[in-house]
Amino acid sequence: MASIAHFQRSAWTILLAFGSVAFTTHSQAQDNSANWPTKAIKVTVPYTPGGSTDIVSRTVFDAVSKRLGQPVIIENKPGANSTIGVAQTARAPADGYHFVSMLAAYTVNMSLYKKLPYKASDFVAVSHVADLPMFLFAANKLPVKNAKELAEYGKKHPLNYASSGTGASAHMIGARWAQENGLNAQHVPYNGSAPILADLMSGQVDMLFDPALVPMPHAKSGKIKVLAVASKQRWPGEPDIPTMEEAGFPGFVMNSWVGVLAPKGTPQPIVDKLSKAIADAAQSPEVKTKLTQLGFGAVGSTPAQFQQLIDQDTAMYKGVIDKAQVSID
Structure with missing residues (x-):
């Protein structure tokens, strides 16, 4: 009986020790969270x-x-x-x-x-x-004035669209827009913005979804067209550019x-x-x-x-x- 009692006392001692360690670890985690951050x-x-x-x-x-x-x-x-x-x-x-x-x-x-x-x-x-709002830019050679006309044009003529590489945001947005509008549009991956803009301005590539920072100055100078922005609201820096929804594409929001x-x-x-x-x-x-x-x-x-x-x-x-x-x- 003494050995059983000794075993029970030992078991309780071990359980209490584990409980104490668990409580201490939990308390330390709480303290670390409360004091965070204490370093870089x-x-x-x-x-x-x-x-x-x-x-x-x-x-x-x-x-x-x-x-x-x-x-x-x-x-x-x-x-x-x-x-x-x-x-x-x-x-x-x-x-x-x-x-x-x-x-x-x-x-x-x-x-x-x-x-x-x-x-x-x-x-x-x-x-x-x-x-990061994505704007729809198009080559001047295309006989279109807005995104709706570009989609109608693309249903009758093959188009291509540029991106900075397979899987890039511009690729995904271009692919989705082509899919939803039944366009025959080919993806053209590039390595960097400079060659994309050069080919967009020369008409070698038809369209591009891209942030405003790099292409927008070229649109303002008339070298390319900007047709819409794929955000929920108009971009405050460019309030005259309609959203894709306003341009006739309900639910097309893709930042x-x-x-x-x-x-x-x-x-x-x-x-x-x-x-x-x-x-x-x-x-x-x-x-x-x-x-x-x-x-x-x-x-x-x-x-x-x-x-x-x-x-x-x-x-x-x-x-x-x-x-x-x-x-x-």
């Missing part, structure tokens, strides 16, 4: 320095750093259509000090690649930082965007605190003005709102990619 935060940008995602990330996180009282280090990790940098973050510690700033390409890649070094469940959404993800397991209080700091920064007059000058619309959402956008775009792009039969091994 690292944000991976899976694109080259000086690109739109890099500039937006640096602009917003400079303001976030001031709000949180800790430096934010931006690390550029380009390659493989952003998948290298995203994979690095998926493997990073979920300690609240590792994040990735992504374009909408993240949702495209889920269906574009047959194999990825990560999956959607490896991440949690933090914030939808900014939108690119920048958003922030964290590794799965990052404490929710930290995710919420960073999300709020991003929203405050993005909506501040100084940052909002800078983003507008870059062609972006400031957002700053809750994690739940951003996750809803990710799910919605992942499903939408899957439909476009499956129909277009596009894939990358």
Whole structure:
């Protein structure tokens, strides 16, 4: 009997010890979340320095750093259509000090690649930082004055549309617009904006969905046409350009965007605190003005709102990619 009693006392001692460890670990996690951040935060940008995602990330996180009282280090990790940098973050510690700033390409890649070094469940959404409106530009040689006329023209004549590469936002938007309007439109991938604009101005390529920053000056000088913008509202910087919905294409809203993800397991209080700091920064007059000058619309959402956008775009792009039969091994 003594040995049984001794065993019972030993078992209770072990259980209490485990309980104490679990309680201490949970308490430490709460304390870490409450005191976060206590050191520099690292944000991976899976694109080259000086690109739109890099500039937006640096602009917003400079303001976030001031709000949180800790430096934010931006690390550029380009390659493989952003998948290298995203994979690095998926493997990073979920300690609240590792994040990735992504374009909408993240949702495209889920269906574009047959194999990825990560999956959607490896991440949690933090914030939808900014939108990037996509404008429809067309070559002057086409006998059209608006997007509706371009669609009618495309039903009778073959068209081609440019993008910066397979799976790029311009590719996906062009493919969806062609699919929904029954156009015979061929995708032409390019390497960079300069050759795209040269061929659009010369008429070698017929149309392009692209942000305003680079092509818009050429449209204003009359070298190409700008017909519509694929956003919900008109772009404040170009109020005379109609939305695709106003141009006769109901429900055609298809922006690119920048958003922030964290590794799965990052404490929710930290995710919420960073999300709020991003929203405050993005909506501040100084940052909002800078983003507008870059062609972006400031957002700053809750994690739940951003996750809803990710799910919605992942499903939408899957439909476009499956129909277009596009894939990358």
